[in-house]
Every structure is written in C-alpha cells, then in structure tokens.
Amino acid sequence: MDYKLEVLVLPVSDVGRAKAFYKELGWREDADIATGADFRVVQLTPPGSPASVIFGTGVTPADPGSMHGMVLVVDDIEAAHADLAGRGVPVSGVFHDAGGVFHRAGTEGRVAGMAPERQSYGSFLSFDDPDGNGWFVQEVTTRLPGR
Incomplete structure (x- = not known):
C-alpha cells in the first residue's frame, strides 16, 4: 500500500493575502472554491511538486502562522x-x-x-x-x- 503525501493544510488569517503570496512564488493555482461565507478552499502547488497546500476559511482550527x-x-x-x-x-x-x-x-x-x-x-x-x-x-x- 502506497501512502503519498498529497496536501498540507496551512492556517492563514487572510486568504487573499496568502493566495497572492504563494502565487507570487510561482505556485500553480489548482482550485479556489467557496460554498459560502464560512467555507473556502484554495489549493496551490509548488513547481515540480506532487504535493500541494490548501488554506482557506473553515478548513483548519489551527492558529494562523502555527505551521x-x-x-x-x-x-x-x-x-x-x-x-x-x-x-x-x-x-x-x-x-x-x-x-x-x-x-x-x-x-x-x-x-x-x-x-x-x-x-x-x-x-x-x-x-x-x-x-x-x-x-x-x-x-x-x-x-x-x-x-
């Protein structure tokens, strides 16, 4: 059984600011999906990486900046x-x-x-x-x- 690391969840305080930062690093935007004011998921992938990060609203209880x-x-x-x-x-x-x-x-x-x-x-x-x-x-x- 292979277990491949796919996603890390990052706690952020400002989704737009985080998205702009990671895109400025050249990371590919895979998704930006909101189902309402209380849930939004943004997924970005570093160049050449099989794993991605996600952050957003309502995706983790962790404190922003704690990773x-x-x-x-x-x-x-x-x-x-x-x-x-x-x-x-x-x-x-x-x-x-x-x-x-x-x-x-x-x-x-x-x-x-x-x-x-x-x-x-x-x-x-x-x-x-x-x-x-x-x-x-x-x-x-x-x-x-x-x-």
Whole structure:
C-alpha cells in the first residue's frame, strides 16, 4: 500500500493575502472554491511538486502562522535563494547545521554558508509566509537509497 503525501493544510488569517503570496512564488493555482461565507478552499502547488497546500476559511482550527518546519526540496540552493529573493520574499541566507545533520528548530546551530563539500541534504534556507508559517528549502543533489 502506497501512502503519498498529497496536501498540507496551512492556517492563514487572510486568504487573499496568502493566495497572492504563494502565487507570487510561482505556485500553480489548482482550485479556489467557496460554498459560502464560512467555507473556502484554495489549493496551490509548488513547481515540480506532487504535493500541494490548501488554506482557506473553515478548513483548519489551527492558529494562523502555527505551521513550522515544512520543507521544499531543490537541486540548487543558491538558485532557489536568488529566485525567492528576486520575488521579494524575505529569505534567510544559505546555512547548514553545526552538527552536520538536519537543521534544528529555530536558529540554534545554524552555520552560514553551504554544507561542507556541498553535501546533499545539508544546505538550507528559510522563509515565512505573511502569517508566519515557516518553510525551509533544502538542497538535495543525490537522494538517499530507496528515495
């Protein structure tokens, strides 16, 4: 049985603002459906991703901005940084973890610059959406076995 991640639900305070932000990132709009003033679902998909995000009105009880640690994967972290910055997104610099593994919560253990020897899975950047939902971008150039 395959279990494929399809959708992440993001809690946002302003659906229009969130939609504009993610579309400015170049994400494809898949749906914007409202069945009344109390229910609206917007679905957007990052370029090249099989998984999407949804947000809207009446789709989650979570507090706006409470999602953290979501990860987007790219094959060139420097190009991703330039792309996001060029779109006006306040983005961190490229960093790696002092321990050489996955990044920690917050900014503890961040070392500026690429992972040593540009190790696959080792370099990151981060940004937040307008509500504070936190994203990481991770460079993956060679996948782990079975991925």
